Amino acid sequence: NAGVMQNPRHLVRRRGQEARLRCSPMKGHSHVYWYRQLPEEGLKFMVYLQKENIIDESGMPKERFSAEFPKEGPSILRIQQVVRGDSAAYFCASSPLPDTDPKGYTFGSGTRLTVV
Amino acid sequence: GESVGLHLPTLSVQEGDNSIINCAYSNSASDYFIWYKQESGKGPQFIIDIRSNMDKRQGQRVTVLLNKTVKHLSLQIAATQPGDSAVYFCAEIRYGQNFVFGPGTRLSVLP
Secondary structure: OOOEEEEOOEEEOOOOEEEEEEEEOOOOEEEEEEEEEEOOOOOEEEEEEEEEEEEOOOOOOOOOOEEEOOOOOEEEEEEEOOOOHOOEEEEEEEOOOOOHHHHHHEEEEOOEEEEO | OEEEEEOOOOOEEOOOEEEEEEEEEEOOOOOOOEEEEOOOOEEEEEEEEEOOOOOOEEEOOEEEEEEEOOOOOEEEEEEOOHHHHOOEEEEEEOOOOOOOEOOOOEEEEEE
């Protein structure tokens, strides 16, 4: 049973380009969470999605960032017109239910975005 | 606002010694606390959890202590090994809400 799969592992973008980060949750998990981790800092919540629905986007920047979790396929975190401050590791986690035993909350290995 | 924080950003211990990593939290309504280990280039990995109605929980070589009076959480690692070198995060959970992570403590195990 594969874990949470994120790709790409590393992504380099020039300022002004778009970055698309993908997350495939664990089999049987229908809830996806995105976190951002700046160097030498903890993880900060960005957005929580279920299939075809955004449940909580209170941690998402108001501009340039969007997320989706379509009926088919992975969840996508999209960053438009990237700036150097967007350079960070972006982690995805999935769970089978929102109030599940937190041990069932599984993280992927992250995508490290570098904006040059 | 509500936050979870750590007293020590870095901790160096001799191999074989015990390690204690601390965490302060401010949300007394949290239901659950988890300690995660993050190795370089990897995502957070679950270590041990504790519910808010408990004050101690033990795992294999690890113990978590919860002091609700002073809103303090600690992770104790017995007989620290080189493989324990990583960044450790505490996370605070309220059911139905998202995890709140502390800033992390880097544990370095010296030979």
